[in-house]
Amino acid sequence: MERQTSNHPTARGALMFLSLEVRSYKTQSPQHCHDHTQLVLPIRGRMEIDVDGRGGFIDQSLAALVKPGSRHSQDTHVDSRFLVLDCAPTTLETIQMGRLAEKIYVPVSPATRRLIEFAELIGNQQLAIAASQLGPLLLSSLGSDTCCFSSPIEQLIARLRANPGAHWSNQAMAQAANMSMSQLHQRFRQLFAMSPQAWLTELRIQEAERWLRGTSLPIAEIALRAGFSDQASLTRTMQRLSATTPAVYRKVQKQSG
Template identity: 40%
Template sequence: MSLPVPIDLHVRSYGRVRESDRHAYAQLVLPLDGAVALEIEGRERMLDPLQAAFIAPGATHSQYAEGLNRSFIVDVAPATLDPVVGDRLHERRFAPVGPEARKLVEFMRLLVERGAATPALVAGWAPLLLDTLALDAARPLSRLDALLARVEADPGAPWTAESMARCAGLSPSRLHALFREEHDTTPRAWLLQLRLARVCAWLGAAELPIAELALRAGFSDQSALTRAMRRSLGTTPAEFRRRRRT
């Protein structure tokens, strides 16, 4: 089966029944939530937000999942794929999703949730993501990667710098040092920006009350969210939602 467009992006969930497939285009599997077991030409790996998979054109593959899951599926026509990038990813099949790639995935997640992921944006985003994953495949994961993926999957949990340090198996001082080295920020500031980004996406796409969105994102109440948005974005949740809708 050929691909009718150069690059196509969609969100998919998998079930407990193993599904087998083979197609003439390349495919990138990027878990957003949960985990997916994926087998490519005899090599199997459990994918999560830290691990992506690249399926070369014509490669046989199958997948299944036990729990709730969602993944970005990026289909790429062979003529659109950079041969060097394709060869590098095909050699590894499974690539780590480092900080730079995660930022790109999070950016597209926000666009999809807002209904703003136009074909033109996807066509510009996908090659950059593939290039980034090809580079990430050649270097080891940071000690922060597992922690960041876990927090990104559940930003509303009662995270603190201390609980994040315990989760990463680091001391609080070492966690702060790594955040400064790799992201030029602090754990608390990074967490706040993550929560604000999620709220902004939900405000543009969901009809839920602002108070409920605040709690879901990890803020103590609507007032705490309003104060944070005023300081960081110069607006309030209600004003932000109104502008998005108009």
């Protein structure tokens, strides 16, 4: 993909074995291609992308794999940011990720999401140094799921776990799983004995608790990241489901840690 900006300039040869970089793109890029493999992992925002005539969009729950010679174009939001992995055409086969190479749109697993967060935190200067170690981990975390989530509902669950804070209405979930609303509710009842939104709320609480334990981010920001409308909404939900509040939960975790 044609790059607009990055946080740090990276020296690049004609074809590098593997590189990682945080980038942003022009809002629209015309159709183009390149001679290396490229994996685009959203950090923030979303991208509408067409790869060899297959249109779709990627967000924090879905990545795009662009093979050498594939003609592609994209349209992104202005404030979107992406972690981009460029590697030689043979890299996926070299590290036994051939199944991953068969795909264009790849679900982002929770493990992959944590690696993306780490990459964003260390920045491009450290990414240039750590690419040879972090790159294969990213590919492996994606490749391990490509053979596991075979059904549409499994792929949906993987996307929800990877990005619970996104705007997941019942309609959006049904569309992502390629099923009707009644089928969606039936499958969630069979799998989890609860409605899609009830299951998603529990998942969002788990995500909020992870941020409360592991970061010093303001509770209001954690609420938004986890998919709640504001801090008050998160507080009410935690009180209802866990009989605690975000502030109390964070304090207890710090004392026990």
